[in-house]
Amino acid sequence: MSASDPGKLDRIVADARRAAEKRERGYREQALKIYPWICGRCAREFTRANVRELTVHHRDHNHDNNPPDGSNWELLCLYCHDNEHRRHLEAAGGSSPSVGGRVSTYAPFADLKERLAKEQPRK
DSSP, rough: OOTTTTTTHHHHHHHHHHHHHHHHHHHHHHHHHOOOSSSSSTBBBOOOTTGGGGGEEEEETTTTTTTTTTTTTTEHHHHHHHHHHHHHHHTOOOOOOSGGOOOOOOTTTTHHHHHHHHOOOOO
């Protein structure tokens, strides 16, 4: 970036966001016209009151692949859509189910067998 135009990066990012939003509106509207308003995983039905919770999932995970026949789309509720992306990330090895990628190393019962063996039976 040039020091003479500090707002250039901001304009590029804003343009990219607008283009993505426009593209998303286009395929979302098409998908909602083509498919019934039912989640493809949990079969939850949607109405005009809650259709905002119904999302368009790209089967090949490529948001630029939007054929007009909708063959790369499926409608999923917010929860199923998040679950699908989580499964995809985990399958690719890019995510762990642990919080923040950290794994606990504390084993509270590691020496339980030894402690129980040392304990005297009560009479």
